[in-house]
Amino acid sequence: MKLVFGSDVRLVDVAHAASEKLAGVAGFDEDDALNVGIAVREAVINAIAHGNKMDPKRRVEVVLKARPRSLEARVRDQGTGFDPSATKDPTAAANVLNTSGRGLLLIRAFVDTVDFKFREGRGMEVVLVKKRTPRGTLKDDSSSARP
Amino acid sequence: MKLVFGSDVRLVDVAHAASEKLAGVAGFDEDDALNVGIAVREAVINAIAHGNKMDPKRRVEVVLKARPRSLEARVRDQGTGFDPSATKDPTAAANVLNTSGRGLLLIRAFVDTVDFKFREGRGMEVVLVKKRTPRGTLKDDSSSARP
Amino acid sequence: MKTTVRTVGQVSVIDLSGKITIGEGDIVLRDKVQELLDGGHKKVLLNLESVSYMDSAGIGELVACFKRAREKGGTVKLLRPSGKVEDLLQLTKLWEVFEIFSEEAQAVASF
Amino acid sequence: MKTTVRTVGQVSVIDLSGKITIGEGDIVLRDKVQELLDGGHKKVLLNLESVSYMDSAGIGELVACFKRAREKGGTVKLLRPSGKVEDLLQLTKLWEVFEIFSEEAQAVASF
Numbered sequence: 001m002k003l004v005f006g007s008d009v010r011l012v013d014v015a016h017a018a019s020e021k022l023a024g025v026a027g028f029d030e031d032d033a034l035n036v037g038i039a040v041r042e043a044v045i046n047a048i049a050h051g052n053k054m055d056p057k058r059r060v061e062v063v064l065k066a067r068p069r070s071l072e073a074r075v076r077d078q079g080t081g082f083d084p085s086a087t088k089d090p091t092a093a094a095n096v097l098n099t100s101g102r103g104l105l106l107i108r109a110f111v112d113t114v115d116f117k118f119r120e121g122r123g124m125e126v127v128l129v130k131k132r133t134p135r136g137t138l139k140d141d142s143s144s145a146r147p
Numbered sequence: 148m149k150l151v152f153g154s155d156v157r158l159v160d161v162a163h164a165a166s167e168k169l170a171g172v173a174g175f176d177e178d179d180a181l182n183v184g185i186a187v188r189e190a191v192i193n194a195i196a197h198g199n200k201m202d203p204k205r206r207v208e209v210v211l212k213a214r215p216r217s218l219e220a221r222v223r224d225q226g227t228g229f230d231p232s233a234t235k236d237p238t239a240a241a242n243v244l245n246t247s248g249r250g251l252l253l254i255r256a257f258v259d260t261v262d263f264k265f266r267e268g269r270g271m272e273v274v275l276v277k278k279r280t281p282r283g284t285l286k287d288d289s290s291s292a293r294p
Numbered sequence: 295m296k297t298t299v300r301t302v303g304q305v306s307v308i309d310l311s312g313k314i315t316i317g318e319g320d321i322v323l324r325d326k327v328q329e330l331l332d333g334g335h336k337k338v339l340l341n342l343e344s345v346s347y348m349d350s351a352g353i354g355e356l357v358a359c360f361k362r363a364r365e366k367g368g369t370v371k372l373l374r375p376s377g378k379v380e381d382l383l384q385l386t387k388l389w390e391v392f393e394i395f396s397e398e399a400q401a402v403a404s405f
Numbered sequence: 406m407k408t409t410v411r412t413v414g415q416v417s418v419i420d421l422s423g424k425i426t427i428g429e430g431d432i433v434l435r436d437k438v439q440e441l442l443d444g445g446h447k448k449v450l451l452n453l454e455s456v457s458y459m460d461s462a463g464i465g466e467l468v469a470c471f472k473r474a475r476e477k478g479g480t481v482k483l484l485r486p487s488g489k490v491e492d493l494l495q496l497t498k499l500w501e502v503f504e505i506f507s508e509e510a511q512a513v514a515s516f
């Protein structure tokens with residue numbers, strides 16, 4: 001499923017709701033579906049605020065793909081990108097009382113992998129993947145040896 | 148906001164959730180937001196089942212627009228269209244025990260206007276408009292005389 | 295949608311909660327009622343008190359259950375449809391098709 | 406998000422319910438705490454029991470409230486953060502910044 005919308009902060013709730021619901025119908029439990037929703041929410045907030053600088057004419061795209069064992073969310077903006085390794089650690093003593101800077105921390109905590117891709121002229125793309133732990137389908141899992 | 152997705156019936160819930168949430172952030176109360184959600188849900192079910200004949204490769208598009216006094220939802224499929232005036236009245240005695248045929252009835256009941264547009268090669272488009280009754284903003288409304 | 299089945303006298307009461315919608319609630323409803331009919335339980339009361347809404351597929355399944363029970367000489371009746379569910383039953387004129395009760399004891403006694 | 410403000414002894418307790426998120430809950434939180442500080446109420450206890458989650462904007466506003474209170478010689482403390490809210494406070498290490506209580510009486514007595 002693809003969602004396309006202008007940079008209006010009220011639409012953050014809609015992108016969150018759609019992602020959380022999709023995770024639910026894809027088989028994630030309630031808590032993990034909420035985690036997916038929050039991670040997408042944060043990526044969308046960044047796309048709107050930092051990528052598109054709140055310009056309502058600049059678009060955000062969210063592409064959601066449910067796979068058998070994972071859910072992938074790609075959040076794209078029309079901005080100039082950034083270097084995620086250059087961001088401050090918001091949990092460091094010097095930063096813990098900052099009033100911003102926690103979005104990437106939440107994203108990383110709530111999904112399993114996060115990738116950042118920037119392509120000139122195409123804006124920033126943040127790729128989130130949440131793995132689905134199979135419930136009661138141990139048979140399916142027998143190939144991957146467990147300690 | 149635009150949603151684009153393949154004809155997978157599980158995505159009906161996602162389109163419903165997104166529409167209901169958008170109606171909520173656009174200022175509709177909880178009950179009217181649910182009405183918008185149900186109306187879009189029914190139009191999407193029809194787009195998937197009748198328009199796209201459940202072919203997962205055929206796409207459904209939902210375009211949602213929040214205006215100051217209304218919300219518009221356009222639901223498009225890639226089908227061959229139909230004549231809405233030729234559908235049976237599901238509330239007629241002869242049809243009331245049918246197990247299908249109530250989608251358009253629900254759509255018409257839950258939004259204020261419904262338009263059907265078919266264009267060759269572009270599929271069916273169902274346009275739903277829900278008006279927003281302003282709450283506590285009587286001033287805004289003074290121009291439209293009330294009985 | 296979640297369901298639990300209780301037996302009150304000769305009546306099977308299905309307590310439904312959630313929504314009766316396409317691809318999930320409608321299938322659960324169908325399977326539960328079919329199970330009861332297959333087991334010879336022909337007096338079925340659907341408790342709709344905790345059902346928040348239905349879509350056209352869910353409503354269609356409600357009618358299908360009603361007809362399947364009737365074919366087997368049974369009946370499906372409804373208990374306590376709430377706000378939106380009541381609206382939908384009125385709108386579709388199924389309000390006049392189903393026997394609908396607000397008190398469980400009365401509903402059970404009516405079979 | 407919904408809020409109600411109660412006064413317990415010298416402490417203003419804000420009962421929050423819903424979510425503290427960008428563009429809505431964060432603004433409500435800011436305004437409520439600001440109102441109290443402006444009115445000279447410097448002992449603020451945020452009851453988070455019914456807050457389902459926060460986003461980074463909501464967490465940022467929590468910190469902003471903490472700092473604004475401190476600047477005025479006041480304090481903001483937290484009561485009963487629930488599952489996801491507790492996770493978020495731990496993750497961000499704000500768990501060590503705020504005084505956090507599970508009992509209201511104890512929280513009130515601590516000011």
Ligand SMILES: Nc1ncnc2c1ncn2[C@@H]1O[C@H](COP(=O)(O)OP(=O)(O)O)[C@@H](O)[C@H]1O
Pocket residue numbers: 046047050051052077079080081082087100101102103104105124461
């Ligand atoms: N999509 C984006 N485009 C440009 N810069 C971004 C984007 N996402 C994040 N950033 C940069 O990374 C920083 C850290 O982001 P984040 O952890 O989400 O915290 P916050 O958004 O509160 O600053 C931001 O301040 C911004 O400079």
Ligand SMILES: Nc1ncnc2c1ncn2[C@@H]1O[C@H](COP(=O)(O)OP(=O)(O)O)[C@@H](O)[C@H]1O
Pocket residue numbers: 193194197198199224226227228229234247248249250251252271350
């Ligand atoms: N998007 C569509 N494309 C083609 N046919 C449609 C579409 N929507 C509705 N129809 C036709 O209208 C009829 C009535 O639709 P509806 O009232 O929603 O009931 P149901 O979907 O249960 O049949 C359908 O059976 C179908 O023939």
